[in-house]
Every structure is written in structure tokens, then in C-alpha cells.
Amino acid sequence: MALYLITLEPLEPYFFGGERTFGFGKNTDMKQTYYILSEKTPSQPSLFGTLRYLVLKSQNALDNDKNSARASELVGDKSFTFEKALGNSARSETYGIIKGISPMFLVNNNVWYVKTPYDHKPKTGDRFNSVYTPFQMSESPRITYGNSISLYPCDYNAKDGYGGGYISLSDLTVVREEDVLMTGTRVGINSHRTEEYYGSGGVEEAYFKRECFMLRSGYKFAFTADIGDNIFKDCYDTVVFMGQNKSPFHCRAEKCDISFDTAVESAFKKIEREHTVMYAASDIVPLGEYSDCSEVTDYYIADTRVMRSLETVKNADSYYNRLKKSKTLYKVINAGSVFYTNDKGIFANKGLETIGMNKLIEI
Numbered sequence: 001m002a003l004y005l006i007t008l009e010p011l012e013p014y015f016f017g018g019e020r021t022f023g024f025g026k027n028t029d030m031k032q033t034y035y036i037l038s039e040k041t042p043s044q045p046s047l048f049g050t051l052r053y054l055v056l057k058s059q060n061a062l063d064n065d066k067n068s069a070r071a072s073e074l075v076g077d078k079s080f081t082f083e084k085a086l087g088n089s090a091r092s093e094t095y096g097i098i099k100g101i102s103p104m105f106l107v108n109n110n111v112w113y114v115k116t117p118y119d120h121k122p123k124t125g126d127r128f129n130s131v132y133t134p135f136q137m138s139e140s141p142r143i144t145y146g147n148s149i150s151l152y153p154c155d156y157n158a159k160d161g162y163g164g165g166y167i168s169l170s171d172l173t174v175v176r177e178e179d180v181l182m183t184g185t186r187v188g189i190n191s192h193r194t195e196e197y198y199g200s201g202g203v204e205e206a207y208f209k210r211e212c213f214m215l216r217s218g219y220k221f222a223f224t225a226d227i228g229d230n231i232f233k234d235c236y237d238t239v240v241f242m243g244q245n246k247s248p249f250h251c252r253a254e255k256c257d258i259s260f261d262t263a264v265e266s267a268f269k270k271i272e273r274e275h276t277v278m279y280a281a282s283d284i285v286p287l288g289e290y291s292d293c294s295e296v297t298d299y300y301i302a303d304t305r306v307m308r309s310l311e312t313v314k315n316a317d318s319y320y321n322r323l324k325k326s327k328t329l330y331k332v333i334n335a336g337s338v339f340y341t342n343d344k345g346i347f348a349n350k351g352l353e354t355i356g357m358n359k360l361i362e363i
Helices: 044-058 068-075 082-086 195-205 260-268 350-354
Strands: 002-010 035-037 105-108 111-115 166-168 181-189 207-215 220-227 235-242 247-255 277-280 299-301 304-307 310-312 323-325 330-333 338-340 360-362
Touching: 002 044, 002 207, 044 068, 044 220, 044 235, 044 247, 082 350, 260 360
Parallel strands: 035 207
Antiparallel strands: 002 220, 002 247, 105 111, 105 220, 111 166, 181 207, 235 247, 277 338, 277 360, 299 338, 304 330, 310 323
16 A cells, blocks of 8 residues: 555636536526635545546546446546445445545645634734634633533634634645635626526526635645555546546646655644644544534534535436436534544544544644
């Protein structure tokens, strides 16, 4: 086995879809939204799917009747879905020579950046804290909640918020999100909203607006992958296409000598704390008894969103039926959230950890 660093540099503005989409181009009688906003970063399932494609491409085994057996040997024969992962927490699905990937992070000039922990205090007075500055946690005055443990950030200011941006693993400096990402707007006419489907007002109904994102110069998406030795040799360069617009990304895979977990742990070990803090290095799908975080932690700072898994259907009868959305809408705790608890396994799930989700690291 070998550890590879996979970097993805967008070559144009990209669009990663969420719940608000144009319906994969399908005709529908339902009125569709005219404005959609991209997710800022690719999801872990998207990255995992890209890696599987990359393995097949590098080995000239892109799936067809001739290469089907070889493709299954290299990357497995089934797509990842939340349904399978959550229903199979005791063991991980197998994906050929791919053993797992890390959570997504950013790279700029060989420096790794992760989501800033949500216990970071953004400002002191009117001054922006450019270096990671954890909130001061206190048990006085007594405040009880959840499991009756009284702990809270005594220097929190609601106007300043918490966390934000990305943090360097080399020196714990904080980079604001606007210094990493920029937006771009695309407008046009959706061919599936013409007069044929919307009557005489079809032309006006056909206009749409799509808000895309782009990384600023120097930044790249990245993740590490445990994979079969020599599959990419020492280095492999290519172009892959991701997102709803099939945006091109320059992809580079090269051998790496440090794991993601080790890099994060080493960066934060200099921080002195009175309480154990578990950092969500990735997005997390809360599980069963741990769905209510206040019942299993002393305190937590988190925010959430919802998402679905997208499964590729082999031998589909049309292009639009190749992509199957999960019926269930899953609650996801965002990367950067922090949990004050001694229980390091509160969100453990091997199926999700394989694709780089549900990764908690003590900081």
C-alpha cells in the first residue's frame, strides 16, 4: 500500500450542486427555481468518486463490457451510498485497491489548510485574530443544559461569531474565506424551459442564474488516499471533470510521506487546553443515539446542512437515469465543528470513514 496526495486545481469556475438544482436537465411539469448557488467545496462522496475514476483511467480500465471485471477488481463494483454506509457500521464496504481517503483540505505552496475550528475567536476587540485563538471555556457562573454539564465560552461575542475561513497547519495562521474563494455568476437560457413546456411565457421562464465559485490563485483542493502501491507510480497528471457543469480540474497524484491525521495532530499539539476537544476534520453524519450532540458532549459548537448521496446506475436506459438521488435527506454536521468530550468514538462509522467522513481528531 502507498499513501498519495491528490490535488485538484480548478481550471474555470465550478459548480457543485446541492438541494437546489435544475433537475439534471429532466423535463418536469413542476416550476423550477431560476437561481441556484454552488456548494463552496466538493463533497467527500464526489472526491471518492473522482478517485475511483482516476484509478480506472490510469489503468486503462474505464468501465465497459470488456473491462468490467478489471474495473471491479480495481475500485469495486458498487457506488457509495449513505444507505449502505449507515446500515453497515460494523464493517466497511470494499472498493478494490482503494482503502480510504482523508477529509478534503486545501494546499497552497505545499502548505496544508483545514477548516478553522469553530472554537476560534475571530476578533479581540476590533482586531482580527490572524492566529488560532481558542475561546476561554468556563464553568462559572453555573449554566446547565443537556446532560447537566456546565461549560461555555465566556469570551464569546455573538456579533463576532466563531471560526471562519481556513487555518494553516504550518503555523496556525487563519486565512479568511474571501481570501481563498471568489464567486462568479453565469446566466443563460435553459433549453428545457421553452415554450413547448411553459406556454407563451416560456422564453421568460427559461432564463436562469447560476452562482459559481473559483479558488484564488495558488490554492488547490486536496486529499490523501491509501491505495495500491505503484498504481500511479511516483506521480500521475491528468485532467478530470467534476460538478454539474463538468468543470475541468488539473489533477495530480504523487506519493506522500505524512498522513492527514498526523499533520492535524502535530499542528495543534502546541495548544494548551483544560478540556478535551474533538475537532470535526470532515463533515459528519450523526448516528442514532449521537444525533443529539448535547446528550453526549459537555459542550459543542457546530452548524449543519442537509445532503443526499448520488449513485451511478449501470446500464441505465438514458443519460438522465444514470444518476440516482437518495430518497432520504441526511443531516450533516459541517467540518470545523468542535465537541468537548472524552468520547473519541461518538461518530465512528467505518463505511463513512472510508470516504473521509465522520473524522474526529483530538486537538
